[in-house]
Amino acid sequence: xxxxxxxxxxxxxxxxxxxxxxxxxxxxxxxxxxxxxxxxxxxxxxxxxxxxxxxxxxxxxxxxxxxxxxxxxxxxxxxxxxxxxxxxxxxxxxxxxxxxxxxxxxxxxxxxxxxxxxxxxxxxxxxxxxxxxxxxxxxxxxxxxxxxxxxxxxxxxxxxxxxxxxxxxxxxxxxxxxxxxxxxxxxxxxxxxxxxxxxxxxxxxxxxxxxxxxxxxxxxxxxxxxxxxxxxxxxxxxxxxxxxxxxxxxxxxxxxxxxxxxxxxxxxxxxxxxxxxxxxxxxxxxxxxxxxxxxxxxxxxxxxxxxxxxxxxxxxxxxxxxxxxxxxxxxxxxxxxxxxxxxxxxxxxxxxxxxxxxxxxxxxxxxxxxxxxxxxxxxxxxxxxxxxxxxxxxxxxxxxxxxxxxxxxxxxxxxxxxxxxxxxxxxxxxxxxxxxxxxxxxxxxxxxxxxxxxxxx
Amino acid sequence: xxxxxxxxxxxxxxxxxxxxxxxxxxxxxxxxxxxxxxxxxxxxxxxxxxxxxxxxxxxxxxxxxxxxxxxxxxxxxxxxxxxxxxxxxxxxxxxxxxxxxxxxxxxxxxxxxxxxxxxxxxxxxxxxxxxxxxxxxxxxxxxxxxxxxxxxxxxxxxxxxxxxxxxxxxxxxxxxxxxxxxxxxxxxxxxxxxxxxxxxxxxxxxxxxxxxxxxxxxxxxxx
Numbered sequence: 001x002x003x004x005x006x007x008x009x010x011x012x013x014x015x016x017x018x019x020x021x022x023x024x025x026x027x028x029x030x031x032x033x034x035x036x037x038x039x040x041x042x043x044x045x046x047x048x049x050x051x052x053x054x055x056x057x058x059x060x061x062x063x064x065x066x067x068x069x070x071x072x073x074x075x076x077x078x079x080x081x082x083x084x085x086x087x088x089x090x091x092x093x094x095x096x097x098x099x100x101x102x103x104x105x106x107x108x109x110x111x112x113x114x115x116x117x118x119x120x121x122x123x124x125x126x127x128x129x130x131x132x133x134x135x136x137x138x139x140x141x142x143x144x145x146x147x148x149x150x151x152x153x154x155x156x157x158x159x160x161x162x163x164x165x166x167x168x169x170x171x172x173x174x175x176x177x178x179x180x181x182x183x184x185x186x187x188x189x190x191x192x193x194x195x196x197x198x199x200x201x202x203x204x205x206x207x208x209x210x211x212x213x214x215x216x217x218x219x220x221x222x223x224x225x226x227x228x229x230x231x232x233x234x235x236x237x238x239x240x241x242x243x244x245x246x247x248x249x250x251x252x253x254x255x256x257x258x259x260x261x262x263x264x265x266x267x268x269x270x271x272x273x274x275x276x277x278x279x280x281x282x283x284x285x286x287x288x289x290x291x292x293x294x295x296x297x298x299x300x301x302x303x304x305x306x307x308x309x310x311x312x313x314x315x316x317x318x319x320x321x322x323x324x325x326x327x328x329x330x331x332x333x334x335x336x337x338x339x340x341x342x343x344x345x346x347x348x349x350x351x352x353x354x355x356x357x358x359x360x361x362x363x364x365x366x367x368x369x370x371x372x373x374x375x376x377x378x379x380x381x382x383x384x385x386x387x388x389x390x391x392x393x394x395x396x397x398x399x400x401x402x403x404x405x406x407x408x409x410x411x412x413x414x415x416x417x418x419x420x421x422x423x424x425x426x427x428x429x430x431x432x433x434x435x436x437x438x439x440x441x442x443x444x445x446x447x448x449x450x451x452x453x454x455x456x457x
Numbered sequence: 458x459x460x461x462x463x464x465x466x467x468x469x470x471x472x473x474x475x476x477x478x479x480x481x482x483x484x485x486x487x488x489x490x491x492x493x494x495x496x497x498x499x500x501x502x503x504x505x506x507x508x509x510x511x512x513x514x515x516x517x518x519x520x521x522x523x524x525x526x527x528x529x530x531x532x533x534x535x536x537x538x539x540x541x542x543x544x545x546x547x548x549x550x551x552x553x554x555x556x557x558x559x560x561x562x563x564x565x566x567x568x569x570x571x572x573x574x575x576x577x578x579x580x581x582x583x584x585x586x587x588x589x590x591x592x593x594x595x596x597x598x599x600x601x602x603x604x605x606x607x608x609x610x611x612x613x614x615x616x617x618x619x620x621x622x623x624x625x626x627x628x629x630x631x632x633x634x635x636x637x638x639x640x641x642x643x644x645x646x647x648x649x650x651x652x653x654x655x656x657x658x659x660x661x662x663x664x665x666x667x668x669x670x671x672x673x674x675x676x677x678x679x680x
Contacts, residue, residue, distance in 0.1 A: 242537070244537035245558055248535075248559030249468035249469030250468070251472075251559040251560075252476050252562055253471070255472070255476050255561070255562040256472050256475040259476065259562075266475060273472060277469075
């Protein structure tokens with residue numbers, strides 16, 4: 001399931017990321033603690049040992065006051081740590097006592113207080129003090145290295161557990177993170193094992209609350225896709241179903257033409273009918289395509305090519321186109337569109353809508369019927385109304401109108417039932433409302449389409 | 458054979474009527490369910506081709522109404538509804554055959570012949586009365602193995618008589634089975650065709666039952 005887009009930093013696994021973060025932070029905190037310990041320990045150690053140095057120096061001074069001058073005494077080295085400590089006692093600038101490892105010269109130029117000096121290759125911490133009469137000068141020194149050794153020992157006790165524990169912690173952290181991410185892995189497994197057609201919602205038992213929004217929106221997406229696929233499937237099935245009849249007609253007519261033998265009139269008739277059948281199938285396909293395009297068009301946003309247009313002009317154009325057909329059926333087609341009425345929409349689609357409405361009125365009304373088309377402006381809306389004196393519709397029929405392929409029974413005119421779906425869809429896309437009722441004026445069907453008004457231009 | 462065609466699509470209906478006529482059927486064409494039911498209840502059709510998506514009354518409703526009134530005319534449902542549940546419903550409601558559009562004309566003809574045959578308890582295509590043999594599909598007739606040339610009407614009349622062998626058919630019944638609408642039927646047309654058949658086949662091939670009608674016997678022996 002890992003996909004790395006070219007030109008994009010490869011995404012590490014969540015597990016690695018969490019682990020690296022966790023271990024990094026632990027190490028950092030630990031190191032900070034170690035540094036703090038280092039400074040603290042050194043400070044405490046310095047204070048303690050400096051105290052000892054001062055104490056030792058004080059003792060030596062005191063001793064010098066009580067012990068009479070007996071020449072130089074070399075104090076014996078009594079402990080294995082003794083070489084690390086050194087002292088010198090001068091009396092009137094004469095070295096009277098020193099430790100075994102002490103030099104003959106004064107260790108430090110500082111005569112009072114602490115100093116750090118370099119003797120041979122070692123650094124020493126030296127405390128110098130003088131007797132009350134300033135005749136006694138005492139130096140007590142201690143190897144700095146020995147202090148560092150103590151400090152290191154302390155630090156080791158802090159850092160060693162870290163070094164040992166870090167791999168253990170990494171292992172534990174890896175396990176913990178893995179456990180924590182188990183629901184995520186479960187989800188990804190479930191998704192990866194899905195059939196491409198499977199659109200049922202993802203169900204996870206004991207789903208963590210953090211994952212719920214993700215899974216919920218995923219399920220929402222599945223639901224939307226399912227609705228879309230279902231409508232697509234229904235459309236395909238309906239279309240296939242609806243195309244069977246014209247194709248059956250074409251097939252039958254061709255077979256009649258083939259079997260006509262010497263009957264030229266019959267062959268001619270059958271071939272003409274074949275042609276008409278092809279035209280009908282073509283028109284049906286066009287309607288299906290129009291509808292399919294409309295169905296994929298987003299409802300919320302107006303079509304991209306929407307412009308302000310004059311509905312009266314569109315109605316006039318369409319009525320002029322369809323008038324000859326009405327005339328051949330001895331119908332009276334009247335257009336009443338006195339003032340320009342501006343609506344926003346796609347010129348082509350609005351044309352299709354108006355054409356479908358007038359075309360339906362012509363076809364579903366008997367010969368000699370009246371068809372009245374009005375375009376008018378009321379207080380808030382631009383209204384297109386198409387009325388006829390045809391048989392009209394019953395309430396249930398009106399309710400079912402616009403279901404794809406629904407045809408009102410009892411009409412000789414073979415329609416595909418798609419016209420209404422197209423009208424409804426275009427109205428939805430261009431933000432108009434469609435209303436079907438009985439015509440007060442003519443007694444047949446009255447269809448009103450209302451657009452939010454833009455005012456008369 | 459006289460067939461009722463119920464189909465609302467003008468091009469398909471026209472094509473089926475013309476095509477079935479070419480195949481030797483007499484075809485009456487209605488365009489809505491109400492007319493289909495009316496015609497099937499009132500006239501004697503050998504079979505019916507019924508579209509389901511008919512105006513005024515759905516084909517399945519027509520079928521149900523017919524069967525409820527014990528009208529046993531074989532019905533072939535010809536429809537665009539191809540889903541299995543639709544087929545099952547159609548057959549269960551009394552359809553004798555269920556064909557999805559588009560259909561080959563010759564196949565449709567064969568299916569209709571088969572329906573008519575089964576309706577008359579016939580096992581094979583060939584009908585036989587003694588030494589007279591009639592093959593509806595090939596529209597051939599032979600007597601004692603020798604082919605006999607008949608006109609369309611004569612063939613159809615012989616076909617009806619042989620289908621109803623051993624039964625006496627009245628002149629009205631024969632006319633109903635032979636003539637579709639719009640055919641000018643002379644009052645003595647049937648007698649004329651019977652006369653021709655007797656002349657072309659054998660004088661005793663068709664028996665007259667005075668005051669009742671005509672019959673052919675399955676086991677007839679012609680001298």
